[in-house]
Amino acid sequence: MKNPNYVSLSCIGIILASLAFPLLVNAQSNPSLSDAEVASVAVAANQIDMSYADIAEAKSKNTKVLKFAQTMKRDHAAVIEQASALVKKLGVTPKDNAVSKKLLADAAQTKKTLNDKSGKVFDKAYIDNEVSYHKAVINTVQTLLIPDTDNAELKQLLQNVLPALKAHLGHAEMLQKNVVQ
């Protein structure tokens, strides 16, 4: 009777280890960013979601999806405006880096995928992507951008943006559950 339990525990251990391994690799490969690089990632992340919203506005006919896309454009534009004003005040010039380049490369692929879809299939793909994208951005802000930021005002702005990102995620999950099933 003991052997099956050992087998089960071993299997669970292997599964957990295999799940944790990519996370550890990812954490170790995360570069340390300067404030100029943090600013670049923050601006890129906001611009990417605005570009997804542009596609939604061009392709969707669902009023709730369209209203969500308008909100994304308006909110992320407001964040970019405040980030731009702050980096100007601080004399920081956003600097491209591995993280911002990876975000932009992934976004190009996602935009291609979204542009290939239409109708309800597009609506579902757009909202599903908004859920996963906001989860990824929230994680990046919490675990990479905020810890790596030296300037107190830039760090505060990133902390202030988090509730908006979480509200966007909650809104997208509402649509995912009730509108684009």
Next chain:
Amino acid sequence: MKGFSYRWYGYIFLELIIFLALFNAPGTRKRGKDLSAPRVYTVEISGMKFNPAALVVHQGDKVMFVNHDLVVHDVTEAAKKSWTSSPLGVGKSWSLNVQQSAVYYCSIHPVMRGSITVK
């Protein structure tokens, strides 16, 4: 004795003036009225939340919503959309004259909700 009487009447007259001044002074009247006057409550919008999210008020009280957040919000009655503010830009405010209890939300960010209860 006659002089004393005039002085006595003078004191009474003075006391009358003081009494009338105390009980009819504008400030005194205002304080008396304020006990039953409508109150003004403030709900601050910040961090994608209404703060406080739950208010208990009397009918006729006012609730002023002030947007101190990073982005535009609105305040909309949830059940029948019977009242709504226009979109409130950053730093803008809007007041509601409360007539009945209501659950409200931000129609731009539907995860933001609050309530007003009339007691």
